[in-house]
Amino acid sequence: MPSTKELENIASQVRRDIVRMVHAVQSGHPGGSLGCADYFTALYFQIMNHKPAQFTQDAKNEDVFILSNGHISPVFYSVLARSGYFPVNELATFRKLNSRLQGHPATHEGLPGIRIASGSLGQGLSVACGIGLAKKLENDASFVYVNTGDGELQEGQNWEAIMFASHRKLNNLIVTVDYNKQQIDGNIEEIMGFYDLKAKFEAFGWSVYEMDGNNMQDILDTNAKVKANISDKPNVIIMKTEMGAGVDFMMGSHEWHGIAPNDEQLARALNQLPETLGDY
């Protein structure tokens, strides 16, 4: 099992992958991807019990991760490749014609590691509920992880799923809300406040945790805490992140939600991110 320091090193490489992928095709979503790089690294390299080399759709007796906010596909593709689902070199095909790495994740081209298409927001939590329900039916004790955006929770379907998960006591769900407080048009509170997520989830009957999603030790500690306190409620972690985390000029603004760095910006970004596993 990798140490906290080793996980941080992997996350640095994941960040390099993200900015290089987005730069190469001059499109994609670097901001949210960078913000989630630490948590996704922790999930795929330590937290989840999964089998990258023997990928199956049905994931029996295996933990599952569902990405609901599909636009942060760069970070998803990077951790999938780096943890062994498909060749790392394939990251170079991101968003290109005839690629398995579609702009938003899809099962359609058969990319290992993807179990559902996402991109049109607000659907992943429902899908995760279905997988969690099936695991309950089969007495499969593994977990279903889901990541959603905070702005994404404006989609009403999420709240149908949040009610359902609680009603069915789907305590095998561990949801993270990427709480970076930014969405395309600006600050989340200005666009659709009031945003007391903790109170909302508690009112819907969930166990609520908070963590710093850009602090590897806090990520590991919080996940251990969730596992140690499983009740009959579904679990949500409000994960505070910085959009663009790791690249100074991308941080703290929604401006980098969906635009790519130019050559000079790429060089500046890569200077801040040590190459730890080797670029693809």
Add this chain to the structure above:
Amino acid sequence: MHQIEILGNNDTRSGFGAGLLEAGKADNRVVALCADLTGSLKMDAFKKEFPERFFQMGIAEANMIGVAAGLATAGKIPFTGTFANFSTGRVYDQIRQSVAYSDKNVKICASHAGVTLGEDGATHQILEDIGMMRMLPGMVVINPCDFNQTKAATIAIAKYHGPCYLRFGRPKVPIFTSPDQVFEIGKAVTIFEGTDVSIFCTGHLVWKSIQAAQALAEKGISAEVINIHTIKPLDNEAVVASVLKTGCAVSAEEHMYNGGLGDSVAQLLGRNMPRPIEFVGVNDSFGESGTPDQLMSKYGLDVMDVVAAAERAIKRK
């Protein structure tokens, strides 16, 4: 020659309920989800027999489709049940992304389709659903004609791997297909052979078309009646072979002209062998409140409408 035995009278949704129970007995991967319409969808028997495999979803159809996609991902065979309007239009994007594009083995089962829903009016009478579902790549679209065929279709889609849309209705209608039929997805069923006009019909319009063929026979017109229970994939061979023989076509369905069976048949004929075609369906209009019979008559979906369409098609040859 144009005689057909009526075996009983029942609603097609009860055929779905009976088929779902059979499918559930045959395969324990079959699970059912319903959005607060268990009685209307006739899913009670499944719920009673397999309580642990029945999921009450509440009035939350978008979540129902997503949960079904998740259950299918994990290897289950989920059947979702609600009215046709809430099964399609309300959740089109969920079906598009989480089911069709993601190639999930979900069976979307839709009752109360079309104007025969009756008094509830146009908010509930969807006439666009076949079109929406037909447009989705990989989606199988089935609209059976009576209790027995709906039951057989339900059993058949449980054995087929892939997303399916199964459409049925509310009113009691004559049962005239065999209780022992083997339902072949994508295989048209010829009810009457004829030489003057091909009537391609689906759902409740199959019985109307049978009666129309009988009326046409009295006028000396020989109509071929073909039950297109599977609108997608269309049985191209059967359609082409029939029209090669008769030289003209009529489509008949409880749906808009746009997007329906008629569109499919016209497209096929246009590409391969253009021939006159007339449409029995709803022409770019919403429905309204009324009894099913009144509405079928007002919206041009009755026996005499099929007869008139056949005569027009023949004249254009």
